[in-house]
Amino acid sequence: MAGRGQRHIVIIGGGTAGSVLAARLSEDEAKRVTLLEAGPDETAYNASVLEPARAPEAWQGLCPVATTMMRYEGGIIPILQGRMLGGTSAANGLATLRGLPEDYDGWAASGLAGWSWADVIDNFKAAETDLDFPDSPIHGATGPLTVRRWTRGEMSRAQIAFQDAMTEIGERAVSDINDPSQLPGIGVFPVTIQDNGERLTTSMAYLTSEVRQRENLSIRTDSAVARIQLEGNRATGVVLENGEELAADEVVVSIGALWSPVLLMRSGIGPAAHLAEYGIRAVVDLPVGESLHDHLGPTVPYRQEGLRGGIAGPAQSLYIGASNGKDVDYHLFPIAAAPAAEGPTMFAMAAFLLRSSGQGSVRLGDAPDAEPIVTAPPLPDDGIDRLRHAFQRIAQWEKTEAFAQSGCVPVFPCDLSEESAIPAAIARGLTSYGHMTSTCPMGTVLDADCRVLGIEGLRVVDASVMPTIPSGNTYLGCVMIAERVARKMNA
Numbered sequence: 001m002a003g004r005g006q007r008h009i010v011i012i013g014g015g016t017a018g019s020v021l022a023a024r025l026s027e028d029e030a031k032r033v034t035l036l037e038a039g040p041d042e043t044a045y046n047a048s049v050l051e052p053a054r055a056p057e058a059w060q061g062l063c064p065v066a067t068t069m070m071r072y073e074g075g076i077i078p079i080l081q082g083r084m085l086g087g088t089s090a091a092n093g094l095a096t097l098r099g100l101p102e103d104y105d106g107w108a109a110s111g112l113a114g115w116s117w118a119d120v121i122d123n124f125k126a127a128e129t130d131l132d133f134p135d136s137p138i139h140g141a142t143g144p145l146t147v148r149r150w151t152r153g154e155m156s157r158a159q160i161a162f163q164d165a166m167t168e169i170g171e172r173a174v175s176d177i178n179d180p181s182q183l184p185g186i187g188v189f190p191v192t193i194q195d196n197g198e199r200l201t202t203s204m205a206y207l208t209s210e211v212r213q214r215e216n217l218s219i220r221t222d223s224a225v226a227r228i229q230l231e232g233n234r235a236t237g238v239v240l241e242n243g244e245e246l247a248a249d250e251v252v253v254s255i256g257a258l259w260s261p262v263l264l265m266r267s268g269i270g271p272a273a274h275l276a277e278y279g280i281r282a283v284v285d286l287p288v289g290e291s292l293h294d295h296l297g298p299t300v301p302y303r304q305e306g307l308r309g310g311i312a313g314p315a316q317s318l319y320i321g322a323s324n325g326k327d328v329d330y331h332l333f334p335i336a337a338a339p340a341a342e343g344p345t346m347f348a349m350a351a352f353l354l355r356s357s358g359q360g361s362v363r364l365g366d367a368p369d370a371e372p373i374v375t376a377p378p379l380p381d382d383g384i385d386r387l388r389h390a391f392q393r394i395a396q397w398e399k400t401e402a403f404a405q406s407g408c409v410p411v412f413p414c415d416l417s418e419e420s421a422i423p424a425a426i427a428r429g430l431t432s433y434g435h436m437t438s439t440c441p442m443g444t445v446l447d448a449d450c451r452v453l454g455i456e457g458l459r460v461v462d463a464s465v466m467p468t469i470p471s472g473n474t475y476l477g478c479v480m481i482a483e484r485v486a487r488k489m490n491a
């Protein structure tokens, strides 16, 4: 129970954003914070979670993950989310990027005061200790997340070959791909890693043993929430899946872009007509789940001569491209491909479009408590034109000396600069970068402080609140949002 005068905040989900929120909100002794996480604590982490080089193994189900099928015209993409303290920050590729200033300036221009690049840069800085650029005006030097870049000695053969090939064809070598003034160009992913070389999840970085000793913070793992309790238009608590009820002065939902909209809808907050199909009366009629964004793209697979079995390591080299020569709009890099226990090591060149049509959706499934129906956003109308530039780069890399020396062999040899190459690759299957956002966006579902419109005492704070997807990987954006909202809630 909250102590006398303390405001009881219940955070649902101890993932990327939820861990940050729990740590920051419990800095304020006027609050009592309860963090409810569906999965286990960090002690249950499999070794594959901790070893960055084994990150792709985590995606093979070696750590607690939930898999949701995302449909698109032409196929299904399995989407993983971490189901443990740390959430997807414990199962992702460790890439620690911010996106571009214009992404956040666009949020502010859409009417969301306080979310411009100039506003959020301090929150990005507060989150990190950048070991490579501690004195840079755009980086932090005292934050919980230790950030550094992969060294050449840590990089796999395919990653080095790609780096070298891009410089061989004249692309700019970029020392810090989080510095927008250096883009477009070829660089190395910044990653969040501990001093001992192991992965640093947001729970490890923020929910330290010192923080866990706070009397006003209670962390409960294996505690999945089934529903938000509402009295009229006020959130008064939560009901756990085991039936336990917990009262709260304020509830914060942080269960990720695929599940936060589901929990809202199950609790009577969402599109009234859709909820009516399940006999759920909409307490407020909001477009929850109606604007799913993601970074999608085709891949071009390769095998590596001389390397057998196992899974290629994590993505380390990154080319950030601009199809018009100046405005960054795609990522191109080698990623691990499906493992083949006995065959050669496989990887694929992935070309991810940084623009999303935002026309995907999350809807309730066969029943409110069944798996949701997730539909990927169709590629934007100009998507294939933008991707053509990326495919020309892949075609160029295949002609470089670095490629010839690397032992990389295309699985489907063809001329990638031909018109048909992209539709053919898309027909083999689209891939998701795993960057689902915007299913409870600020602007239409939430106000600029992430409060649910029309409901007292209820916020959403995670990837789902982004009004549009940033032009970069989304994990650090979730951290920034949690840092920013917590600072406001503590003010």
Ligand SMILES: Cc1cc2nc3c(=O)[nH]c(=O)nc-3n(C[C@H](O)[C@H](O)[C@H](O)COP(=O)(O)OP(=O)(O)OC[C@H]3O[C@@H](n4cnc5c(N)ncnc54)[C@H](O)[C@@H]3O)c2cc1C
Pocket (backbone or CB within 6 Å): 012, 013, 014, 015, 016, 017, 018, 036, 037, 038, 039, 059, 079, 080, 081, 082, 083, 084, 085, 086, 087, 088, 089, 091, 092, 093, 094, 095, 096, 097, 223, 224, 225, 226, 254, 255, 256, 257, 259, 433, 434, 435, 436, 461, 462, 463, 464, 473, 474, 475, 476, 478
């Ligand atoms: C395979 C993969 C690789 C990725 N790689 C990168 C990368 O390298 N860099 C990057 O920036 N981004 C990456 N991303 C995306 C990024 O990790 C996510 O955008 C981000 O971590 C999402 O954070 P979140 O707080 O929204 O949700 P999550 O971190 O997923 O947290 C949600 C939490 O809620 C918990 N939860 C769920 N349901 C309930 C419930 N009912 N009750 C209580 N708790 C519940 C979950 O267990 C989880 O802990 C990747 C994504 C995937 C899928």
